[in-house]
Amino acid sequence: MSAARTARTVRTLRTARTVRTLLAAGLVAGITATALAAPAVAAAPPEPARTSHAATQQALDAAVAQGVPGAVAQARDGRDRWTGTAGERGGDDRFRVGSITKTFTATVLLQLQAEGRIDLDDKVEKWLPGVVRGHGHDGRAITVRQLLNHTSGIYGYTEDPGFQAKVFGPDFLQHRYDTWTPRQLVAVAMNHEPDFAPGTSWNYSNTNFVLAGMVIEKVTGRPYGQAVEHRIIKPLKLRATSVPGTKSRMPRPHSPAYSKLSLDATTGPTYDVTELNPSIASAAGEMISDANDLQTFYRALLKGRLLPKAEMKEMTDTVAMSPEAGAPRYGLGLMEIGLSCGKEIWGHSGGIHGSSSQAVATRDGEHSLAANFNADWTGDTQALLEAEFCGTVPSASPSASPEK
Numbered sequence: 001m002s003a004a005r006t007a008r009t010v011r012t013l014r015t016a017r018t019v020r021t022l023l024a025a026g027l028v029a030g031i032t033a034t035a036l037a038a039p040a041v042a043a044a045p046p047e048p049a050r051t052s053h054a055a056t057q058q059a060l061d062a063a064v065a066q067g068v069p070g071a072v073a074q075a076r077d078g079r080d081r082w083t084g085t086a087g088e089r090g091g092d093d094r095f096r097v098g099s100i101t102k103t104f105t106a107t108v109l110l111q112l113q114a115e116g117r118i119d120l121d122d123k124v125e126k127w128l129p130g131v132v133r134g135h136g137h138d139g140r141a142i143t144v145r146q147l148l149n150h151t152s153g154i155y156g157y158t159e160d161p162g163f164q165a166k167v168f169g170p171d172f173l174q175h176r177y178d179t180w181t182p183r184q185l186v187a188v189a190m191n192h193e194p195d196f197a198p199g200t201s202w203n204y205s206n207t208n209f210v211l212a213g214m215v216i217e218k219v220t221g222r223p224y225g226q227a228v229e230h231r232i233i234k235p236l237k238l239r240a241t242s243v244p245g246t247k248s249r250m251p252r253p254h255s256p257a258y259s260k261l262s263l264d265a266t267t268g269p270t271y272d273v274t275e276l277n278p279s280i281a282s283a284a285g286e287m288i289s290d291a292n293d294l295q296t297f298y299r300a301l302l303k304g305r306l307l308p309k310a311e312m313k314e315m316t317d318t319v320a321m322s323p324e325a326g327a328p329r330y331g332l333g334l335m336e337i338g339l340s341c342g343k344e345i346w347g348h349s350g351g352i353h354g355s356s357s358q359a360v361a362t363r364d365g366e367h368s369l370a371a372n373f374n375a376d377w378t379g380d381t382q383a384l385l386e387a388e389f390c391g392t393v394p395s396a397s398p399s400a401s402p403e404k
Helices: 054-065 098-114 144-146 161-167 184-188 207-219 224-236 291-302 309-313 383-392
Strands: 014-016 070-079 080-087 094-096 287-290 334-338 343-352 355-362 367-373
Touching: 014 287, 054 080, 054 184, 054 367, 054 383, 070 161, 070 291, 070 383, 080 355, 094 355, 098 144, 098 207, 098 224, 098 291, 098 343, 098 355, 144 207, 184 207, 207 343, 224 291, 287 291, 291 343, 291 355, 291 367, 343 383
Parallel strands: none
Antiparallel strands: 014 343, 070 080, 070 367, 094 287, 334 343, 343 355, 355 367
16 A cells, blocks of 8 residues: 655555655556567667666665665666665565555546546445445545545545554454455444545545445446456556455565564564455555566556546646645655656555555656565665665665555
8 A cells, every 4th residue: 555654644554655655557458569560670779778776776785784674676767677686585576566556546447537437526425325424424525536636535444543453563463364345444444534524635545545446346347456457467468467356375486575563663573474365455555566567557657558648637637745845746546756856756655564665757657666675664765766766875874664
């Protein structure tokens, strides 16, 4: 799921360091592959290859020095490709991507709008009658768009103390294989008051995207995961990407995932949390992928091949995530991040038990990065972004605690 523990505003399955986060979006069902070879033509001169990703490798090494068991990153810059690892990781490792799932979910809904099957300004009540009700929540006053840009005000179920105790604390070891239905997750949120009136503010809420997945199922007649597979994974040939549903095991190759099983602890026992039932995250953060596939997805999106221009414009229409100057902005399942060197990148971050990920690209889709740490209590993925896109060598000082 997503959102940085930036100011601890986006904890847990919010899975994506809000400040250390980036955006991304999805593809369109009608992707045309370049199949048959064209007649022989004079080859265009090769683009100059980037000669070094030394700063990015140093950022990976620094993460391991800070206590991350293993780190992997892959970058593409024009025709240049680079893969780096540190600690015990493989360059083709698959990992849980957490809230990066949100970009896939949002992309499907934008595709459905482009097909005239839904309007993002439809009220949630139209598609999910009676689901968003309780303690001041009212689906009749909330639009699907407000789910996708986190302006709905709906309480985040991952903030519920009882849910946190069972899912993020030591009790996880007894409940790691439990199945949660989307309706159960939403019901947890409905036991609390909204964060604010719809459209009046911004707050990251995983409940928004669980509901978005439910809307996709209502519109298409199939689970959201099948829609993602049919519309995005298969057309893009994302062979390392999957929507696991309730499957607890990780596909190979992968490295173990480690957690302290605490929202705040940075010391104490470390647990292997590789296996878990990802239904705790649903359409907000359950997917699995690798660094190569994530870049393929974001590059295809940002290059304009995945959504019609009108829908792409809507996806990149952002709202402020914080009143602070220079803070990231959020579109529809996609984040806009400004870096210290003045560059702007788009994508999303993701965090879930034992996994902290980033997937971003420049707006033209030419320069991209995807990375993963197999720990959820330490490491600085923001440093990776600064290193790859700005060439900034990370400092030796430890980073602030990461988010889930």
